[in-house]
Amino acid sequence: MVERVQPGDAIHPGKPVTVDRYGVGARINHWITAASLILLGISGLALFDPSLFFLTALFGGGQNTRALHPWIGVVLFLSFFIFFFQLWRANLPAKVDWVWLSKFRDIIGGHEENLPELGKYNAGQKFIFWSMTFLILVLIASGIVIWEQYFAEYITIPVRRIAVLAHSIAAVLIICIFILHVYAAIWTRGTLRAMTRGSVTGGWAWRHHRKWLRELAGQRKIGPAE
């Protein structure tokens, strides 16, 4: 049984109805993850291609960029995996995800009326969640292998070569996923407030995650009016 409703999610009657989606802890954690990922992207790209090396200036030069990047990676890893354990159940794949995905044209066209009712996350969000999970695991593992300052002496050079290749490929992919995540949140209006104020409007929940809304209503998870 896929868990669609999560502890803390609740409906507040009113005009409009609002629905709590993320608690304050989850939101703080999300923004730590986001900030780390952006800083990692910038510092990593600076060392990825010479044309972007100038970005090291943002971190106080090449030496500082090299020293800081892995530590930011550790922060990302920890914050993401706190997040992961809160969200993974709600992101388990369901049959309806395949139906939803098969209507790709309706998804990108915004014709939500043709799409099936969904729980807390749609297949796109689940894809982003699991891609991030997988890529962050690859990045932290390969990143430790190529962390020259502390781990170089324990790892053979051929292994380090493979790790640096894996690290750069995973980094490219996670930047693509990141762009998809940010763009989807902007294009789907009313989404960003879930990560700022923590709640969405009832209409947003009705439109995009109706099964989740029905379930909250069905379980009478209703808080005070706003």
Next chain:
Amino acid sequence: MSDSPRTAVSNPPTQPMASNLGQQDLVRRSATKDLPPPERQLTPVAKLIDVSKCIGCKACQSACVEWNDTTPAVGENVGVYTNPHDLTENMFTLMRFTEWVNPETDNLEWLIRKDGCMHCADPGCLKACPAPGAIVQYSNGIVDFIHENCIGCGYCVKGCPFNIPRISKADHRAYKCTLCSDRVAVGQGPACAKACPTGAIVFGTKDDMKRHAEGRIADLKSRGYANAGLYDPPGVGGTHVMYVLHHNDKPHIYADLPDEPKISPVVQTWKGLTKYVGLAAMGFMAAGSLIHGVLARPNRVSKEDEENAEKLVEKVVAPPEERV
């Protein structure tokens, strides 16, 4: 003045002289795409190490430490002559001692190889380096690390087919043999070559060194070393440090000297395909999002959506009377 020294044995001039090796002589500069072509072509130089003449005295190591003013840590005797046990950021060259039993003759052969940067014509370190100008290659073939530009990432270590660069734990910068570029710049040969008492290390133009090696190889062959030859591996475009090996058919017996060194295909993929496909993919994602953002209508919540939600919630909050 000739553009490059022809020998390591000449004594230095007593009058001060200007450096004859500079920015204008660079043929490659790490992480630099638009390097202007060099104004002149220096005569390629090379150091030739004849392992058959080496007596393992380590004068070259001492001279290297002296000239480069490094201070290798006091080592520990673990029962082998190799000392220190590996190249370090303070030891740019190292005599590696191997006890090898020749299966054909059943003789013990004591192989001594002076390890250090090979100054590849196609340097893997330079290819891997992400920091502009941290690694340079001069038109005479010398590959040099410019420490003030080094960021200590260790990419050169991954790029090098010979396992040469070492990263200092003190200042987080990479170090290796410079082929005494600062001596060569003023008409001198490398310190190790100058110090070698048997002439096992010689220095000059690459052509001269190849010619010298031919004589040595002919001599070795006449003494029964049928496979004697010159180690100038083509996989890295040739090197500006070459060996005369009495067993050139199996370089690996000399403390794991690579038989066919070349830049690892993993490094090539990382620095080639991954970079271009990766930048294109990220650009495509960003551009795709932007175009969709401009052309497609945003996915907005409608008024009916809000009303439907309100109706749903009302039903739950104020259930019909009859249900009680």
